[in-house]
Amino acid sequence: MAKRDYYEVLGVAKNASEDDIKKAYRKMAMKHHPDRNQGEGAKASEEKFKEAKEAYEMLSDAQKRQAYDQFGHAGVDPNAGGFRGGPEGFGGGGFAEAFGDIFGDIFSQGGGGGGQRRGGQQVYRGADLSYAMEITLEEAALGKEAQIRIPTWEECDTCHGSGAKPGTSAKTCTTCHGSGTVHLRQGFFSIQQTCPHCHGTGKIIPEPCTTCNGQGKVKKQKTLEVKIPAGINEGQRIALRGHGEPGTQGGPAGDLYVEIRIKQHDIFERDGDDLHCTVPVSVITAALGGSVSVPTLGGEAEIELPEGTQHGKTFRLRGKGIKGIRSNYPGDLYCHIQIEIPIKLSEHQRKLLKELDESLKKGGDKHSPTAKSWTDRMKDLFK
Structure with missing residues (x-):
């Protein structure tokens, strides 16, 4: 029976790239693999699998592909001297060598730990670990050096890492x-x-x-130094390389990630590099204006309230926020004015307020921060 065109077998165009050819072969191999096709139709699937394998062997090799494109099947026929034949006519390395890369991809999908070969044995990288560290807003802004204690594995002192009972040894x-x-x-x-x-x-x-129950290692506690950079924010992580779980069979250890949690502050709320705070002021200070002290992370600062400052007014202090890790300049501090209403007034204080209220009413709308008083606006609403 005449052989089918190799490009037709894999379902690719003649100008297909090496990557396209590899992807097409993987798809065919997975579909017609003998392990996936048992019982009726197994023989036909096996033949298609062999056919796809032969097509990939020829088209994945640049020299063989060139010969095939020029002379067709005759250019790669082992009996015609097109190439050196091996077992089953598929190259000197046989099936395992020619297709190790393809089936390595197919059967390694989903494998954990990044397994590699070392000295004939499979080695795996250790898992990464996470550690939550809670710090204050001041510590986040200024940075700090801290110590943490974590569990770790160390060589067993009894067996010196062999895992075997003293006086005995492991066997092949x-x-x-x-x-x-x-x-x-x-x-x-x-x-x-x-x-x-x-x-x-x-x-x-x-x-x-x-x-150590044959593990050759025992779990202990160790102390690590952690340098927290100034400006770090909630949820950011610091990587401590090689301090995760140990690898197996000589594989490298994983990493430890210290994840930052910032405690809620009594005064400030952080928004990126900016800070926000509420500044309580009395009715008198808001009405007459004046200097008010406000807190910052570096101490106190002064803001000047103009006469007639209203509740909710925001004042911005440039550069009084936090300089983030990737920022060139610090953020700003936003001070939100909160006017405090006096409580538990004496009779004399009540009398004074009533007199003030009567005096303001005589002045009409000129004392109101809006164009019309609240009473007048309500009257307009229900006209």
């Missing part, structure tokens, strides 16, 4: 012969996975250390 795993991996075969297809007996260590411990 008889399942994987010390490699840490085993191969599962189904027909011509082979998958490599972590040895289920030794869990990738390549060794078995007949008599585990009673102190």
Whole structure:
């Protein structure tokens, strides 16, 4: 039977990129893989799988693809000297070498820890950890150096990290012969996975250390120095590299992320680099105007209230906010005026206020901050 065009087999155009060819092959391989097609139709799927594999082998190699584009199947026929044949005519490296990158992508999806090979064994990076640290607004604005205590793993003093009971030693795993991996075969297809007996260590411990239960490490507490930069904000994180969970089989440790939580302040509210505060003033001060002291993170400051300052009026003090980590200049402080109404008045004070009220009423609308008094506006509403 004449072979089908390789581009047609993979469903790609003749000018397809290497990435397009790889993606098309992965899709075909997943669809027609023997493990996914059992029973009726398995033979047909296996043939399509082999056909797709052969097409990818030719088109993923630049020299073979060029020969195929020029001379067709004759240009890559091993019997015609187009290339050096190997097992099944698919190159000297055979199936595992030619397609290791493809199936490495397919079967490594979803694997955790960033596994790598080292000395024939699978090694994994340790997990990242998170630590919540609560600081004050002043500490966030000015920065500080702090210490935290976290749990960590250290080498067991009893077995010195071997995991074996003193006087004994670990043995080579008889399942994987010390490699840490085993191969599962189904027909011509082979998958490599972590040895289920030794869990990738390549060794078995007949008599585990009673102190660490064969882990070779014990959990302890350690103290770390944390430098909090000035201007840090709520939710920002500081990375302490290599202080996460330890890796396995010699893999690198993960990182520790210190996440900042800022305590609620009695006076200020933060909005980015700006600060907001409420400034209570008396009715008399608001009416007559005058100098009022307001708090800042650096001490007190003065603002001048004009005569007739109304409730809710906002005064802006430039540069009295917080200089953020990525800011060139500090933010501003916004002071919101809150007029306080006196309570528990004496009879004399009541009399004075009534006299003031009568005097203001005689003046008409000229004492009102609006064009008309409240009474007049209500009358207009119900006309």
